[in-house]
Amino acid sequence: MRPRALWRVINVPRVLITGAAGIIGGFLRRGLPPSGWQLRLLDIAEIPDPGPAEQILTGDIRDASLLTAAVKDVDAVVHLAGISGEDDFDRIRDINIDGTYQVFEACRRAGPRRIVYASSNHAVGFTPRSELATVDVPVRPDTYYGLSKAFGEAAARLYVDKYGMEIACLRIGSCFERPRNVRMLSTWLSPGDIARLVQAGLTAPGLRFATVYGISANTRGWWDLGPARALGYQPQDDAEVFAGEMLAAHGELDSGDPDYRYLGGRFTEMLPPGQSGG
Numbered sequence: 005m006r007p008r009a010l011w012r013v014i015n016v017p018r019v020l021i022t023g024a025a026g027i028i029g030g031f032l033r034r035g036l037p038p039s040g041w042q043l044r045l046l047d048i049a050e051i052p053d054p055g056p057a058e059q060i061l062t063g064d065i066r067d068a069s070l071l072t073a074a075v076k077d078v079d080a081v082v083h084l085a086g087i088s089g090e091d092d093f094d095r096i097r098d099i100n101i102d103g104t105y106q107v108f109e110a111c112r113r114a115g116p117r118r119i120v121y122a123s124s125n126h127a128v129g130f131t132p133r134s135e136l137a138t139v140d141v142p143v144r145p146d147t148y149y150g151l152s153k154a155f156g157e158a159a160a161r162l163y164v165d166k167y168g169m170e171i172a173c174l175r176i177g178s179c180f181e182r183p184r185n186v187r188m189l190s191t192w193l194s195p196g197d198i199a200r201l202v203q204a205g206l207t208a209p210g211l212r213f214a215t216v217y218g219i220s221a222n223t224r225g226w227w228d229l230g231p232a233r234a235l236g237y238q239p240q241d242d243a244e245v246f247a248g249e250m251l252a253a254h255g256e257l258d259s260g261d262p263d264y265r266y267l268g269g270r271f272t273e274m275l276p277p278g279q280s281g282g
């Protein structure tokens with residue numbers, strides 16, 4: 005643990021972000037402090053360019069004693085840490101499933117009640133395209149990765165019902181600086197909007213449990229943003245500003261393309277490394 009001078013001095017709400025060295029962690033490091041949050045950042049990887057008001061912790065989320073220290077004196081946790089795509093089941097189980105259990109457990113034992121959990125659209129990735137995909141579609145993971153996110157959502161429900169925690173599960177779409185393919189014209193979640201969505205999850209009054217899709221106000225979006233708006237999320241971006249250049253380069257999606265047919269897109273066809281013969 006590397007204590008920083010300003011930590012504890014300023015009397016503002018504190019949030020622990022696990023997996024803070026990743027892409028979304030970087031967006032939240034930019035986006036949450038203007039809403040008044042002081043950040044404690046945890047990652048097994050080096051966190052680039054720590055600021056003077058950030059407290060940095062280095063280590064593995066499966067280390068229970070590290071987590072106990074990490075959740076101490078924070079008001080909320082944003083749990084991002086984990087493998088962010090398909091992998092062999094053993095690794096997914098160890099890092100995403102066991103790691104998420106450890107984070108929820110640390111909060112139950114000694115930490116804050118409020119958690120924002122980074123779930124993923126891939127928990128329901130085999131959902132076929134429809135007019136509007138609602139958040140209560142059946143769980144249909146498209147990968148072991150998606151399966152681990154379904155576990156996280158179910159675990160969140162357990163910790164809410166049994167232990168009185170307050171947890172918002174965000175089924176995040178494609179959270180990047182800008183859309184990377186035609187599917188992401190529908191699924192993009194901009195850097196500013198992920199911060200707005202997490203802020204809504206951190207502060208929604210009366211929250212017990214919520215599962216919401218996390219995308220920007222995309223003209224081509226087909227995932228229901230109603231539950232996220234009910235949390236207080238007000239998206240400000242729309243991937244349509246990238247449509248011209250994206251479609252000029254790639255054209256519209258064919259209706260047989262998995263990126264068109266399924267909520268999880270190409271993840272429905274992905275195999276873990278150990279199964280692909282590689």
Ligand code: 15L
Nearest residue numbers: 088089124125126177178179
């Ligand atoms: C995810 O959950 C992944 O972490 C991310 O890398 C993207 O692939 C995203 O979903 C997506 O569906 O585009």
